[in-house]
Amino acid sequence: MIEFLTGAVFVGFLASTIRLAVPLIFASLGEVFTQRSGILNLGLEGIMLIGSFIGFTAANLSGNLWVGVLAGMLSGLMIAIVIAVFDVTLGADQTIVGIMIVIAAQGLVTYLNNVIYKGGYVPPRIGGFTPIRIPLLADIPVIGDTFFNQNILVYIAFLLVPLFAVVLFKTTWGLRVRGVGEDPRSADAMGVNVFRTRYLALLFGGMMAGLGGAFLTLGYLGTFNDNITAGRGWIAIALVYFGQWNPYRVLAGALLFGGVNALQLRLQAQGANLPFQFMLMLPYVLTILVLIGISREGRGPAALCVPYRREVRT
């Protein structure tokens, strides 16, 4: 048992659990803010896909990984602006807008992939972010190689969790976001600009989803394919529900999904007797199970999904 727990296979499994959790952490943390402000951004899957493609392409063209990361975040921000115009300014149905954004993004990315990397359909590989060993800490058995021998984006993701929790629960801006999501009319009466707050929360969420997408290509796979997100955007939204709009619980959920994904990849690699399609189903089945598991818990921000208009009484 001890041999197993310290074995290279197990450490490899833990390390890839951490890495696979990272895109979900980025996207879900952003979505926590967005939903706390009362906006349901269902477009995450599309934003992550665009972010992964744009991030990959920008890094390829510039030869600089950080340019790729910034480009991925910027692309997420731009899509979020479109969503914000519909959801916040026009007061459109947030479900329909989100789904249309995903459909459009999937079409657009397939198109861009085709136009930019035409021919072989296999975009060139780029060297992704390489692991940075943190001295001393990385020498701790098991934990060292799991947590302290990862690339920079992984460290950033984990540091963001407590930071976001503090911003959300201990700062004025966090209070405004929560207030706008619970009772926009009262917040408005108290002098909070509901529209600006929601815009900021949405744009911020879009940026984070773009970062999550960019991590997939630049920090994990090092290459791009049309199906790279494989539902991660939707799972990120489910994680927000699972995490009850709390960054720490979202982190726990992301690690759970990272673990299942790492397990499924490992089982496939070892050639288990179950067909690979059933392995690939695991994260999706787990998502449904997780949502069943929270069926007795709270329902989240009161004004979630309700458009706000000053002149209309609700």
Place this chain on the structure above:
Amino acid sequence: MATAIDRIKSKIIATGQAKPPERARDYRRGALAVAIQVAAVVAGLVVGAGLIAGSGADPVVAYKAAFAGAFGDFYNFLETLVKATPILLAGLGVTVAFRCSVWNIGAEGQLQMGALAATALGIAFGGRGVPGIAAIPLLLVAGFAAGGAWGALAGWLKVRWRVDEVIGTIMMNFIAILFVNYMITGPLNDPNSGGVPLTRKIAEAAQLPRLFANVLIGSRIHLGIVIALAAAGLTYVFLWHTVPGYQLRAVGANPTAAQFGGISVTWSVVLSLIISGGLAGLAGMSEVAGLHYRLIDGFSPNYGATGIIVALLGKLHPLGVVIAAILFGGLIVGIDAMTRAVRVPGSIVFVMQAVIVLFVLAGELLARRWRLVE
């Protein structure tokens, strides 16, 4: 969307009857709605032109090829109807669920399950001498039942376990697609395919006949379009002329009011997903039994997503969905023709569809804000 629901809501809340028609205002509203739709389609085409130009092709040449391909002559139009068939059935399914305010995004998975069940049954009929008069209805039932069961599962998860149906149905799409892929490459794989992911052929008796096969030689038009149009009629009758249909719409308009009125919200939600999934299942069945005669990997270029789009553009009314489905069938055939004429990735069709829906949405909201309609 919202306007349709508001209309139902005011009907239910006010008197239980429709308001007396106010002709002038109705005409004005209708004209405005059409104008918004036309403007949105134009916007979609402009976006499409930008993408075509971006890929290095001439938009004018491309659109000419697309229009000729979709509506150029009678045979092309028949092909448009062939493509419109699964879109129409999926769109009707989405309509039923959305009318109940149930966001069924799972048409694609339900379609896949319907196609799988129809394929399995059709293969089982092979060499057993089942007559077509029995085989085809049984296949219809199988397709509807499988899609409906997949929808019902999402409904049960929603009402019993409060699983959000958007996420639930999307997860079930992934699961269904993987399961179908397993069946195609595994148990149902054609041993003579040489490893190509397709199943054995279904029995000849189970295949939907081609329409006017001895007159329209070379056309692929099959009984599926008749089934789809009949389904449109039945969907209309169900939603507006039956008690469960009325209850379903009442729940969609205002679940709390419906509950107080003695309607079982739980049952209406589940029923809407059963019918919704069933219709999507028929779409899959019709593709297998009418077109390919077997299940092929990637047989559906996400007809489920297109079904959502035509349901929304058709204003969640079966007649509107029929029109939208034929237009979008034409769009798909046209883009297919375009990709043969000039090198343009076919996926631009999804961008254009989504852009059109978003523009209609924006147009309607702005019209209301600027008090062009009340």
